[in-house]
């Protein structure tokens with residue numbers, strides 16, 4: 093079997109992702125080259141998987157496709173991710189299961205329900221402030237603010253420190269920022285880590301510090317990498333919320349449907365459709381542990397395999413009219429939150445938050461009007477707006 097390397101555009105070009113034209117490329121690849129080899133350049137060589145079934149299969153076979161050598165494409169000069177083999181996202185079973193178990197209590201349905209009142213109050217206050225601003229940036233004023241508050245509450249950050257945490261994490265995770273921009277955030281978490289060592293608590297930081305994993309406590313490095321993994325991963329939630337609000341603004345009929353049916357079943361399907369449509373995590377990477385064959389292509393042990401989730405979520409063999417934003421879509425078994433062993437641990441929390449945001453918007457807002465520029469992110473890791481100005485018009 094010859095390996096096809098022809099491709100009509102460069103999938104690693106952030107501009108292609110920012111322009112949205114990457115969807116045309118993914119459509120082409122699903123049809124003509126669903127298992128596609130990319131030669132090494134600044135990035136290492138890798139296989140692209142673009143069809144839903146293949147992507148789901150890889151997610152569900154951590155024995156064949158490992159997470160322990162990184163789950164995101166990185167320029168070769170940077171070497172392996174420092175968290176490789178150490179954090180929940182970057183380990184394989186059985187270590188992965190033990191690490192996930194260490195903090196799992198904080199991510200249950202019961203836990204999300206117990207936080208519902210607090211979350212609803214927070215969302216009302218964020219939406220009210222955004223309405224009062226006139227034109228607001230849905231990324232900073234809504235998405236980032238809500239996701240940062242959630243992660244802060246989860247870790248056990250005091251309410252008084254949450255605004256500061258939002259500012260530091262925005263600086264640290266902005267693309268292209270140097271590693272030194274993580275310093276204030278890490279210093280804050282180091283102090284918190286020592287505080288939990290002195291006085292245990294039942295928040296996620298307390299669990300990282302005091303719950304053992306396979307009989308041993310985590311090292312300080314492992315704790316801090318674990319915390320950073322959580323904070324970085326939760327960025328997806330902010331982007332999905334921001335992109336979701338923007339999508340409602342550009343699909344007025346869907347918005348009006350949400351307002352009419354906000355107390356019914358539609359809200360549940362709407363959450364899933366916003367997750368599918370926004371697919372804020374762009375790719376996951378795995379490393380083959382043995383030689384495998386997918387769609388007639390031989391993937392060798394050690395090869396990197398990249399799964400493009402927005403492509404899976406627009407796969408026409410799974411989703412009817414995949415390019416239509418339809419809040420009532422059913423069934424909708426999208427892969428925006430991954431699948432299998434590493435399925436997003438924050439998914440319950442993210443779904444609750446998205447549902448409450450949609451309900452609050454439908455209750456307080458009459459119209460979502462584009463009110464200025466929308467600048468997309470230039471990234472192959474996450475996608476959504478870098479900023480998007482809208483006017484939330486009060487009821």
Ligand code: HEM
Pocket residue numbers: 159163180181182192243246321322325326327328329330332367371372373376377401427428429430431433434435436437438439441442
């Ligand atoms: C709409 C919101 C979200 C999206 C689209 C999203 C997406 C994903 C995806 C695709 C994965 C699988 C990665 C892989 O298998 O390599 C994942 C895993 C993960 N997510 Fe999320 N996520 C979201 C919200 C969150 C939140 C709110 C948190 C934390 C509070 C979080 C924390 C994590 C962690 C720690 C993992 C690794 C889990 C593991 O390896 O077992 N995510 N997420």
